[in-house]
Amino acid sequence: MSSEPLPKLCGADIELGNFVLGSNRHGDTCYEASRAVLRHIEGLPRRQSWRWDWGCSQGSRDQFSGSHHRGHERSQDYYCDYYREWGRKFLAGNGGCVYIDLDHLEVCLPEVLSAWDHVAAWHAMLRIARAALEQANREQPPGRRICLLANNSDGQGNSYGSHLDFLITRRAWDNLFYRKIHHLLFLASYQVSSIIFTGQGKVGSENGAPPVAFQLSQRADFFEMLLGPQTTCRRPLVNSRDEPLCGRRLDAARLHVIFFDSTLAQVACLLKVGVMQVLLAMIEADRVNPNLILDDPLDAVLRFSHDPDLKARAAMAEGGQSTALELQFRFLEEARRFVEQGGCDGRVPRAVEILALWEDTLMKLRAGDFPSLARRLDWVLKLLILDRVMREQPALNWSAPEIKHLDHMYSSLDPQEGLYWAYEACGFVERVAGEQQVEHFCHQPPEHTRAWTRAMLLRIAPEAVEDVDWDRIRFRIRGPRYWPSYRTLCMDDPLGWTRRTGESAFASGRELTEILDALEPPPPCVPAQGPTTGGTPYETTGSLRSRAN
Numbered sequence: 001m002s003s004e005p006l007p008k009l010c011g012a013d014i015e016l017g018n019f020v021l022g023s024n025r026h027g028d029t030c031y032e033a034s035r036a037v038l039r040h041i042e043g044l045p046r047r048q049s050w051r052w053d054w055g056c057s058q059g060s061r062d063q064f065s066g067s068h069h070r071g072h073e074r075s076q077d078y079y080c081d082y083y084r085e086w087g088r089k090f091l092a093g094n095g096g097c098v099y100i101d102l103d104h105l106e107v108c109l110p111e112v113l114s115a116w117d118h119v120a121a122w123h124a125m126l127r128i129a130r131a132a133l134e135q136a137n138r139e140q141p142p143g144r145r146i147c148l149l150a151n152n153s154d155g156q157g158n159s160y161g162s163h164l165d166f167l168i169t170r171r172a173w174d175n176l177f178y179r180k181i182h183h184l185l186f187l188a189s190y191q192v193s194s195i196i197f198t199g200q201g202k203v204g205s206e207n208g209a210p211p212v213a214f215q216l217s218q219r220a221d222f223f224e225m226l227l228g229p230q231t232t233c234r235r236p237l238v239n240s241r242d243e244p245l246c247g248r249r250l251d252a253a254r255l256h257v258i259f260f261d262s263t264l265a266q267v268a269c270l271l272k273v274g275v276m277q278v279l280l281a282m283i284e285a286d287r288v289n290p291n292l293i294l295d296d297p298l299d300a301v302l303r304f305s306h307d308p309d310l311k312a313r314a315a316m317a318e319g320g321q322s323t324a325l326e327l328q329f330r331f332l333e334e335a336r337r338f339v340e341q342g343g344c345d346g347r348v349p350r351a352v353e354i355l356a357l358w359e360d361t362l363m364k365l366r367a368g369d370f371p372s373l374a375r376r377l378d379w380v381l382k383l384l385i386l387d388r389v390m391r392e393q394p395a396l397n398w399s400a401p402e403i404k405h406l407d408h409m410y411s412s413l414d415p416q417e418g419l420y421w422a423y424e425a426c427g428f429v430e431r432v433a434g435e436q437q438v439e440h441f442c443h444q445p446p447e448h449t450r451a452w453t454r455a456m457l458l459r460i461a462p463e464a465v466e467d468v469d470w471d472r473i474r475f476r477i478r479g480p481r482y483w484p485s486y487r488t489l490c491m492d493d494p495l496g497w498t499r500r501t502g503e504s505a506f507a508s509g510r511e512l513t514e515i516l517d518a519l520e521p522p523p524p525c526v527p528a529q530g531p532t533t534g535g536t537p538y539e540t541t542g543s544l545r546s547r548a549n
Contacts, residue, residue, distance in 0.1 A: 005284045006252060007347050008277035009167040009449060009494050010118055011111045011470075014262055015104040015160035016129065016413075017149035030103035033146045036139070037105050040132035041098045043089025044458050046468055090468050092458035093443045095451030096125060102232070104160050105129065105148065110441075110451035111470075111494055114349040115274030117446055119266050120433035124441035126150060130413045148413040150262045152218035155404060157206050159222040161231060162262040164273065166255045167246075167494055172284040173253035177227070177240050182290045183283055185317070188226060188237045189294040190279050190331055191259045192301045193324040195220065196310060197361055198272045200261040201379030203386070203398060203407040205306070212306045213398035214386070216379050218261045220305035223298060231258050237297055245470045247492020255280065264411060264420045266432045267376035271361065274354035278335050281347050287338050292330055293317040300324075308383060310365065325365055332359055375430040378420070382410050385419055453497035453519070457489070461512045477513060487516055 018037065020029035088099035095110035107125040112118050133148050140146065153159050175183045199216035209221040219235075228236035239258045246252045257276070263269040282288065293316070294300045300314035304324040313321035322330075336355055338344070344351035364373050373380040386403055390396050396403055412418035415425070423429050445455035450471075457473055458465065466486065467474040474488045491497045497519075505518035 004169070004251075005281060005347055006167050006169055007113055007495060008280055009111050009113055010115070010273055010277065011165040012109040012118070012122065012163060013106055013165070014108075014122075014125075014150075014162045015101055015106045015152075017151050017154060017160065017408075017411075018103075018105050018147065020144060020146055022144040028103070033148075034100045034103050034105045036136040036146055037129065037132045037148065038089070038098060038100055040135040041089050041091075041128070042093075043091045043098060044462050044465055044468065046088040046090065046097075046099075090454070090458060091128070092455055092462065093128075093445075094121065094124065094441050095445035095455035095458075096121070098125075098129070102160075110445050110455075111449040112446045112451075113448050115270045115277065115354065116350070116432060116437075117441075118273045119269045120437040121441045121446070122269060123266070123433060123438045126413060127438065127442055130415070133413055149408055149411045150264060150413060151200060151408065151411040152261050153202060153206060153222075155204065155206070155408065159206075159219060159235075161258050162219075162260055163231070164257040164260060164276065165245075166257065166276065166280055168253055168255050168280055169284055170251050170253045172280070173242075173255065175286075176238070176255075176283070180288075182293060183288050184227065184238055185293040185297070186288045186290070187279070187283065188297040189292055189300075189327065191237060191257075192294060192297045192304060193327040193331070194272070194275070195261075195301070195305055196324045196328060196365060197268055197377055198260050198263060199305065199377075199379040200263060200411065201382040201407075203404050209302060210306065214308055214383060215305045216308060217301070217305040219259065220301045223259075223301055226298060231256075237301070246494055247471050247490055252494075261378070262411065263378055265376055265378045265381065265429060267357065267361070267430050268378055270432050271354070271358055274348070274350075275335070275358055277348040278339065278344055278351055278354060279331070281344050282335065282338050285338070285343055287334070287343065289330075289334050291316075291318045292327065292334065294322075294327075308379070325362065328362055332362060375428060378410075381420070381423065381429075382407070385410070447499040450491045450494055450497035452499045453491060453502045456502070456506055457515075460506065460515065464512055475512065475516070487513075489516060489519065 018030055018033035020033045023029045023032070025032065088097055090097040097108045099106055099108070107129055109118065109121045109125055112121055129148060133146060136146050152162055176187065177184065195217040200218050202215050202218045203213070205212045205215065205221050207221045222235050223237050224234045225236040227238050227240055228234065229239065229241045230236070231239065231241070235258065237259055239256045241256045242253065243256070244252060244254050246254065260272055263272055295315035295317045303312040303314050306312070310323060310325050313323055316322050332355065339351045339355055348354070361373070361376060370380055370384060374384050375381075386406060389406060390403065406419065409417050410419040415421045420429070424431075445451040454468075454473065458468070461475065464475045464477065465473060466476040471492050472488055472490045474486060477485045477487060479485050502519060505515050510518070
């Protein structure tokens, strides 16, 4: 098994808050809101065919199967329509997908290599969701309106995720979860202290956390464990779900990161992804400084999040205490030495620029330069907006429902009420992805990952797709007398199947079978292998023996 470092490819799956205003239904309206929006997402269902219908007429099916099967076929038609309407929809435009997860609309970004492309793809997916929202609202009766929010907490004790996924070596995975606990604690300590630039900000506290007027992170109150595979209850700081989505590549793994908030501010979003890429490259190279480890990351995340003044201190494992800002400067120095020695070459695009932006942001935080930081960081912009409202309307305070409403409306996808979008539209927000880049990713896939080939195949032969997932596509090839054959293209290498390697296969006029023949034949698809070391992850609070959540 190779232990060569891998480029830090990144994907994301991000749940949106959704509800219906003016609904006659009592209680939760997430169910109807998410489905009304998904109906207007143009995409290919994950499972395209559920019946015996390969282009033949109803009459020929009846002759073959007998009339007593027609009720069964109608049942299959129902399931086919169900998955077309509500199942996972892959987008032929950019290679991403959209689906419903626990009644939340979830947008999944195509795989990218650079943090800059991630920012553009994220805002493109939000634009796609907004277009579907507008179409859905045009169908609503008077007095009803669907709302979509790019946040992570409903203020009622419920949290929904903004997950990142990074490609790492299997050896690095095993070190994190089986061999070297200081690697795990190093990662957790970085994440916890990073909320000073990755948090979206939130009014109040939830989930039994101590009362607070305003805090940095939307997610901090919901973490209850250091480590675990679960994502919807007893959430861990570091998630150990082992779902590689890279076929039989025994040297690769996917790190599923559930810690971060949804970030709308482009600089915050870029730093969230880019600095994590650098940090994971360091972990792969065993460049882990144990002196940067927090003594109790779970305690520290609440301390840091509940203190917008950035003065709160948490105990370090080495002794002494540190603020989140002080700890981030120490991580920066470790990363600078690593990058200067070429540790990110070929693995993290534009790593020097990431570090420069990281350092400049930390310096502004140290100086308390909130006017400049409001152009970069969500929590600062939100805090300044709410502070201004309360100054102008002295009757309002942090517990006022109007302030909590504005907290939610900060991330509304409706450009008429979304506070973030108003500031972006007037040019206040610092951008790292221009309008042209965002619009590009609405309609085109990344060219340097397998997302490119996925999107191309979904475009040229949507009717032949039997089943599609991130690492494979199964096609139904029509044969003589309507008997089909099936071919599965396994795209187990997330770094393969790029435009450079696959464009020639899509020469004009080629049939699907010719295109599949022209693409490099992959090895047979087999279930992804689990951890190479066996055993169970480190014991933390609660039982982590079950890996099947």
